[in-house]
Amino acid sequence: MAVADEKWHKKLKDFLKRYYQDEVLELANNYPDKRSLVVNYDNLEIYDRAIASDLIEDPETVILALEMALKDTDLPLAKGFDNVHVRVVNIPNRIPIRELRSKHLSKFIAVEGMIRRATEVRPRITKAAFKCMRCDTITYVEQPGTKLDEPYSGCENENCGKRGPFKLMAEQSEFIDSQKGQIQESPESLKGGSNPESIEINFTDDMTGLVSPGDRVIINGILRSVQRPLREGKSTYYDLVLEANSIERLDKEFDELDITAEEEDQIIKLSKDPHIYDRIVSSIAPTIYGNDHVKKALMYQLFSGVVKTFPDGSRVRGDIHIILVGDPGVAKSQLLRYIIRLSPRGVFASGKSASASGLTAAAVRDELGDGRWTIEGGALVMADMGIAAVDEMDKMRDEDKSALHEAMEQQTISIAKAGIIATLKSRCSLLGAANPVYGRFNRFESLADQIDMPPALLSRFDLIFVLLDIPESRMDSKIAGHILQTHYAGELIQQKNNISASHITQEMIDAQLITINPDIAPDLLRKYIAYARRNIYPVMDEDARSHLIDFYTSLRKQGEGKNTPVPVTARQLEALVRLAEASARVRLSNRVTMDDAIRTTDITMECLKNVGIDPSTGQLDADIIASGISKSQRDKIGIIKDIIRTISERTPGGKASRKEVFAEAEKSNISQEEMEVTLNKMRQKGEILEPDVDHLKLIH
Structure with missing residues (x-):
């Protein structure tokens, strides 16, 4: 396809007018701050299949022709497009990074993955102005590569014609913003045991600065090859580089999952089920x-x-x-x-x-x-x-x-x-x-x-x-039955898939999978969660707030006595609020009701009972989690320190006999076992020394 061909030029102008007239006008209003028109490949294919196929095979020519047609568009404003780009998205020619081969060179392709790293945006010289130091003539040289090319044919002034010396005039040269990046295969698309492969990307002009490490994207662009540098001579091996034309962001989070109207109806219907909590838990x-x-x-x-x-x-x-x-x-x-x-x-x-x-x-x-x-x-x-x-x-x-x-x-x-x-x-x-x-x-x-x-x-x-x-016989038999049924279903599936003469039918497999199949399909559940996170922002009812406050203060009250531990901290209260909001989102409700608050306090109490109870006193103690030492242990440490100090003061050399310390501790109702545990903690924290087997010494 020739760029100068009038028929193609007219066709592309007509295509832009028919499909992108509003976008072109918007571009004209915002030019030069905005310099790109985004064209959907599907529209180009509907308009003319030949042009669309040429775009994949000979992208440089077609994109140049599209940009020429865009510059030649009749605009109501007296404004010209000198430096505009056409960005093509939705390319069908999507190729996994590890399958890129030499046949894809110079073709328009799309690669999907995760941005691994991106350099800073820096200006790159595209047209260098060289001043001849003998006659002051300016010679312009295009700079297509990474190495700066000087005027090889010498000065353009016929009377001079010398091959230098030349001085680069940066203020008269042309620059373009440039950035390099690296895209790597997404972790979930990897086969077991294989390392993720990556490819280098070149971004230019208004494509720079748009991606950060961790972004999941599709990069559409032209695949180029760059010769590997060698110390002596030139290598026969080339590296692949993708010259980016456009960027499409992939589903980055729950908020961006696509949900159809049909799925939305299904989600809303699910949320009205009184057993929705049990159904999601079983899924x-x-x-x-x-x-x-x-x-x-x-x-x-x-x-x-x-x-x-x-x-x-x-x-x-x-x-x-x-x-x-x-x-x-x-x-x-x-x-x-x-x-x-x-x-x-x-x-x-x-x-x-x-x-x-x-x-x-x-x-x-x-x-x-x-x-x-x-x-x-x-x-x-x-x-x-x-x-x-x-x-x-x-x-x-x-x-x-x-x-x-x-x-x-x-x-x-x-x-x-x-x-x-x-x-x-x-x-x-x-x-x-x-x-x-x-x-x-x-x-x-x-x-x-x-x-x-x-x-x-x-x-x-x-x-x-x-x-x-x-171990608990009734529960153990249920777990054993469930595990064996799971394995049996797996065995049936493997035999059916791998042995052609197998007598196993799909009905036999389905009968075994009843207890293993999730109640709500994973894809629908993911979209249900996405819908809730995107559209539901619950506000707490007055009685729910009161319930959480009462629960929190009643626990705190247990710590009001002089010698009682602090049962919970303000962090637990924030956790209660988050859990109550999540509970309301489960049933797609914009209200956090009393039921949500009760569910929240029940699950929190279950955790606290397992985690935050001091084994020696049976009381709730937040310090067990917060500092690793319960209040009762802190009190024991204080008592033991006093005992060692008292005995050391009346003993020459400032050492306390272990036997005496243990005997005094027993009078304060501290058992020998507790004594050993507490001394071990003090030793770890560097509070006591053991000069020998029979003596203890405090470190002041």
Whole structure:
């Protein structure tokens, strides 16, 4: 197709007039601030299939022709388009990054993935002005490549004609904004065991500065090849580079899932079902038997509370953080993986394999540009507006756990590395799983003693569930029946799929799948959640507010006595509000009623009973989670310190005999077992020394 061909030119002008007249006028009004017209490929194909097919095969020519037709459009305003672009979207020629081959070179293609990194936007010279230092003549040289080309034929002045020296005149040269990026295959599209592949992208002019690490996009553009540099000579190998023409953002969060009118009717009908709570709970990980209270909490986490932004710019999170702590083999990891599948933007990370920079963000040396440092987003940044699941949280290094503090409460990640000071958003819910330090949970010790996690981090979780594996014959037989039925159904499916002569029918499989199939299909449930998060912003009724206040104050009252512990903190009250809002969203209600408040206090009380009770007194104590030491333990530490101090003062050398200390402690009703536990805590905190086996000494 020739650009100069009048027939094509007229056709393209007619196409723009017929389909994009309003957009062209809007572009003219906003030019030069806006310099691009977005054209849908489907419209071009409907108008003329030949042009559409030429666009895929010979994109440079067709896009140039479209831009020429746009510049030649009759405008009512006395305004010309000198520097306009046509951006084509909705390209059918979508190719996975790992399947790009030499046959795709110079073709118009679309690649889908996640932006891994992007450089700063910098000007690139496109037409360099060189001044001859002998005769002052200016010579212009086009700069298509990455290396600056000087006037090889010498000075343009016939009387001079010398080959230099030349001086680059930057103020008379032409520049264009330029940015390099890298797009990587989305994690969910990877086959097991394969590394994600990536491709470099070049953005120019008004395409620059539009993407950030973590964005999921489709990039439409022309595939180019760039020769690899070698120290000696030129390489025969080329690297692939995508010259971006347009960017399409993918479903980035719950709020952007497409819901048809038919699905909306289905969602509204579902919400009116009086058993909607039970139906959603039974649709979460149906292959796992029981654990309904945990699944209920996960349902609230998926729906989430309401994010509040105030006029002074402060923000209160609506995301609900949950941690599951328990014995091995209670299906914690499976619950995590199922929730990630339900969340449209879910990221899964696991204990030792997740470092602080892998979870938050890393400063990496930029391979795309000139070796500067750039920021690469980690798991919590990638999960922005979704759910981040971190398994084996107890196996993480302490410095990695501390990286989560800011991400959980402020929902931002601040970075000060390699001279870069930045704040990234991580507006995601965190779902964690951890095992007890000694393998199994001891019901008679506090939670903080048994999880290798800082109390400051534990206190940021809205709900903490302790999952115990307690043998109980009736329950065990039900779980065994459920697991074996699940496996039997799986065996039937595999045999039917892999053995052609198998006698197994679909009816036999369906009969076994009745208890395993989710009540609400995962796709519909995801859209139900998206609809609720997008359209439902509940306000709390007066009686619901009163119920939450009464529940909170009645718990706090238990801590009013002189020697009683603080049962709950204000953080628990905020968690109650978030859970009540999520409960209202489940049934698509814009009102938080008394029923929601009661559901919330029930699930919170269940957590507090498991987690926040001091084993030695049986009282609720918030300090167990907040500081790792209950009030009764703090009191014992005080008593023991006094005993050691008193004995040390009357003993030469300032040492207290262990036997004497134990004997005095027994008079204060502290048993030998409690004494050993308390001394161990004091030793860890560096409060006592043991000069020898029989003596103790306080460190002042």
